[in-house]
Amino acid sequence: MKHLTQDQLIDYLHHALAPEDDAAVFAHLQGCLECAATMRTETALTEALQRQAAAEERDMPAGVEATIWARVDELSSTPSFADRLRAWLRPAILVPVAAVLVLGLFLAPQIFRPAPVTIDAAYYLDDHAAVNGTMPFGDASETIPASLTSTGEPANASAVAVDPVTMTADVAP
Amino acid sequence: MSLRNAALVAIVLLAGAGLAPARADDAARLLRQAISAPATTSFVGEVQTLEIGESQTQASVYRIEHRAPDLTRRWYLAPQSLYGDSILTHGEHRYSIDVQRNRVIVDENDAVDDQVAMDDNFGLLTTNYRAESAPHETVAGQTCDVVMLENKHTGQTVMRIWMDAKTHLVLQKERYAGNGALTSQTRFSNLRYTSAIPSQVFQVPTGFAQVNGSRHLQPSSDVNAAVKTAGFKAQSPRYLPEGFIPVTGDVTDVNGVRTLHLLYSDGIRTISLFENAKDVAVDLSHYTAKSVRFENHDAQYVEQGPITLLSWSETGLHFALVGELSRTELIKIAASVVP
Numbered sequence: 056m057k058h059l060t061q062d063q064l065i066d067y068l069h070h071a072l073a074p075e076d077d078a079a080v081f082a083h084l085q086g087c088l089e090c091a092a093t094m095r096t097e098t099a100l101t102e103a104l105q106r107q108a109a110a111e112e113r114d115m116p117a118g119v120e121a122t123i124w125a126r127v128d129e130l131s132s133t134p135s136f137a138d139r140l141r142a143w144l145r146p147a148i149l150v151p152v153a154a155v156l157v158l159g160l161f162l163a164p165q166i167f168r169p170a171p172v173t174i175d176a177a178y179y180l181d182d183h184a185a186v187n188g189t190m191p192f193g194d195a196s197e198t199i200p201a202s203l204t205s206t207g208e209p210a211n212a213s214a215v216a217v218d219p220v221t222m223t224a225d226v227a228p
Numbered sequence: 229m230s231l232r233n234a235a236l237v238a239i240v241l242l243a244g245a246g247l248a249p250a251r252a253d254d255a256a257r258l259l260r261q262a263i264s265a266p267a268t269t270s271f272v273g274e275v276q277t278l279e280i281g282e283s284q285t286q287a288s289v290y291r292i293e294h295r296a297p298d299l300t301r302r303w304y305l306a307p308q309s310l311y312g313d314s315i316l317t318h319g320e321h322r323y324s325i326d327v328q329r330n331r332v333i334v335d336e337n338d339a340v341d342d343q344v345a346m347d348d349n350f351g352l353l354t355t356n357y358r359a360e361s362a363p364h365e366t367v368a369g370q371t372c373d374v375v376m377l378e379n380k381h382t383g384q385t386v387m388r389i390w391m392d393a394k395t396h397l398v399l400q401k402e403r404y405a406g407n408g409a410l411t412s413q414t415r416f417s418n419l420r421y422t423s424a425i426p427s428q429v430f431q432v433p434t435g436f437a438q439v440n441g442s443r444h445l446q447p448s449s450d451v452n453a454a455v456k457t458a459g460f461k462a463q464s465p466r467y468l469p470e471g472f473i474p475v476t477g478d479v480t481d482v483n484g485v486r487t488l489h490l491l492y493s494d495g496i497r498t499i500s501l502f503e504n505a506k507d508v509a510v511d512l513s514h515y516t517a518k519s520v521r522f523e524n525h526d527a528q529y530v531e532q533g534p535i536t537l538l539s540w541s542e543t544g545l546h547f548a549l550v551g552e553l554s555r556t557e558l559i560k561i562a563a564s565v566v567p
Contacts, residue, residue: 173511174482176530176537176548178442183500183535183550185337185444186476186491189345190498191263191353192387192401199288199304200324201532202333202441203313214445215457215479215486 059083059090064097177201178210255359255375260350261396262389267297269395273368273419275302279412279533282555286533295423299430316430323432324441332432335441342446349475353495356380356471357387365390367399368419377496381470384408386496395421403496403534405554411534447476451490454479458488460505463545467564468492469557472499483508499551499561510539510548520555523563529555543567 059067059080066072067080084091143149180201187193272293279286289306300317304310309328316323320340324333339345362374372390379386385408390400399416448454454477455462464474471494478489485508492499515530520538527540538549538558542565549562 172483172485172506172508174485174487174508175511176515176539178482179500179502179510179537179548179550180532180535181335182442182444182480182489182502183491183498185335185442186339186447186478186489186500187498188337189339189342189349189447189476190493190496191259191346191350192389192398192496193498199286199310200315200322200333202335203310203315203324203326204532208439210442210482211440211484212442212480212482214443215481216445 058087059093061093061097064090064094065101067094068097068101174210175208177204178212182212252359255361256354258361258373258375258391258396259353259359259389262391262398263346263350265391265396265398266294269397269421270294270296270423270425271395271397271419271421272425274305274417275414276417277412277414278410279535280410281531281533281536284531284533293425293429295425295430301429316432318430322441325433325436330435331437331439333439333441336443338446339444345446345449345476348449349493349495351495352473352475352493353377356494357496362388364393367392368416370394370399370419372399379471379494382406403552405534406557411552442480444480445478447478447489447491449476451475451477453477454488454490458503458505459486460488460545461567462488462490462503463547463565463567464490465492465501465561465564466566467561468499469494469497469553469561471495472497497552499549499553499558501565502548502550504546505544506546508546509541510537510546512539520559522559525562527559527562529558531555538562 063072063076063080067077070077072080084094143152178201184200272291275290275292277286277288277290287307288304288310290302290304292300292302294300298317298319301314302317303314304312312327314325316325320337322335322337324335326333356379357377358380360376360378362376365372365374367390370392371394373393373396375389375391376385377387377389378384384404384406386404388402388404389398391398398414399419401412401414402410403412405411451474457479472492473494474490475493475498476491480487480489482504485504485506487502487504490501490503492501510528512528512530515532517528517530520527520529525540525542527538529536529538531537534552535550536552536555536558538555540547540562545567547562547565549558549565551558551561553561
């Protein structure tokens with residue numbers, strides 16, 4: 056009878072054999088005391104290695120865990136500018152923010168546009184009448200002031216001093 | 229024609245030629261006296277005015293108290309919308325008392341004291357108009373000298389003035405359009421000459437909100453200087469009716485907008501051209517505005533009695549033309565303003 060190789064036993068222990076090979080190894084171990092003994096040795100060795108590995112995982116060098124957690128705390132409390140920028144540039148934030156900005160740029164000129172400046176027609180009519188007062192028989196007082204008949208507010212008008220100049224302008228004589 | 233008849237005709241023609249200049253001089257003298265009469269004559273009375281436009285007419289009746297030289301109160305009896313409103317004039321200051329809105333609008337107009345401009349404009353009047361005396365008539369119980377002003381270029385009578393023969397105060401005045409239609413009439417009634425008018429009559433009443441209106445400096449006869457002060461390339465009409473010339477220019481900041489005002493006149497009729505470079509619209513919302521189109525411009529106009537305001541924009545400039553000429557004539561002038 057041919058005994059099982061060590062590789063076959065290790066693969067069997069790790070459930071790495073094909074189903075038909077696994078069944079053949081199981082049947083062999085039932086009738087071969089020598090292979091069963093080897094199997095037990097291999098099992099014990101595997102368990103010892105696993106226990107050792109587990110022990111080594113639990114006993115990390117002193118301070119490693121503390122260092123790791125300290126670093127985690129540091130990162131979470133003061134994220135770098137790049138990290139923060141990356142956070143802001145996430146699509147979940149960037150897209151809505153961009154949409155609001157575009158909408159704002161579109162609407163702002165309409166919302167914050169200053170009221171259009173207009174000049175009430177009454178100003179022109181009254182100003183014409185006022186200057187007309189220097190004409191012979193052009194007594195402005197005979198006409199009803201437009202500022203009395205108009206429902207609008209009087210224009211805020213202040214005269215600008217005209218300084219005599221010698222140069223000619225583009226006005227036909 | 230016999231020699232005798234020919235001699236008679238010659239004598240009559242020579243006499244007429246000799247008399248005509250004397251009549252014109254006499255009429256011009258009467259006009260000058262009429263212009264200065266309010267500075268020396270005090271009176272109370274009632275005045276009816278009629279302003280007839282192409283599509284609307286304004287009428288008003290007001291009581292007037294005038295104490296020479298420059299205190300005047302006008303108290304409106306009509307139209308109903310102005311009943312109780314009054315206008316006080318203290319020289320260059322005007323107080324428009326708006327009872328309905330409980331406010332007094334204060335305007336200042338230095339132009340009314342501009343005697344040089346008055347004299348220049350009288351010269352312009354005599355250049356363009358022929359003054360003719362007409363037979364005496366009676367107005368408000370006073371015997372009046374009557375003078376007609378005929379346009380030398382068109383031959384049309386533009387104005388007819390009735391002046392008290394003693395005080396020279398203008399008691400009636402009529403203006404006529406180019407076709408002879410009456411466009412305005414001012415007529416006194418219940419006139420009484422008196423200087424015993426209490427000062428309280430001319431006091432500005434208390435209890436009204438005071439609102440600043442316009443302040444006009446004496447407009448400059450140096451139109452080029454006004455244009456230069458405007459700070460933008462101003463434009464002027466290439467067409468004006470015969471006899472019209474630029475008379476004055478002034479610059480005003482209206483609601484923060486620098487506005488140039490050019491006045492053209494022939495001595496009686498006037499046209500104002502306002503312009504600004506900010507394309508600031510004229511607010512016509514308080515008037516019945518109508519649209520008109522000329523030279524590819526969409527313009528709007530409003531009428532107040534015989535006065536028309538025409539408003540339009542072109543190449544960044546905004547224009548308002550105001551005058552008592554016909555709308556057709558104003559549009560012709562506006563069309564000639566080409567930036």
